[in-house]
Amino acid sequence: MTDQEKDDVGKQANNFAKYTGMAFQMLATIGLFTFIGYKIDERQPHNKAIYAALFGFLGVVVSLYWVIRSLTKKRNLNK
Template sequence: MKRKNNPEKDKKRKQLSGVIKYSGLAFQMIVVILLVLYGGMKLDEYLQKEFPLFTVIGAFLGVILSLYFALKDFMKMK
């Protein structure tokens, strides 16, 4: 037997697919930020700096890198 296309099911599948893509993108951004921030914290700890310079740099660098990767993936999705 031949199945009929159900437009409501197709719409729900598209919505779910979008949610999965964007939640994965958000998870990737969080992981990148946390990894670079952790690296900066460990570098400050190793160098025994009074001011956490590498932690601050790591925070900014993590955000910039995560935005770069997110935009690159976002452009690839379209």
């Protein structure tokens, strides 16, 4: 294996770890926000999971913001 091939394999492994970490961060963020909404819904007198849905959507928005910010920051550093 040449040095170039070793570098390519190392970059692929680094990218895999980075993007897998981002996916788990998104999952945790969405799950946490949804759990908070679920707990609020448990204390309310209505039968619908309104807060769980709203907080779940907010979790999606926040996690996408963090991912986009992270990707654009990395791109600007590489220029």
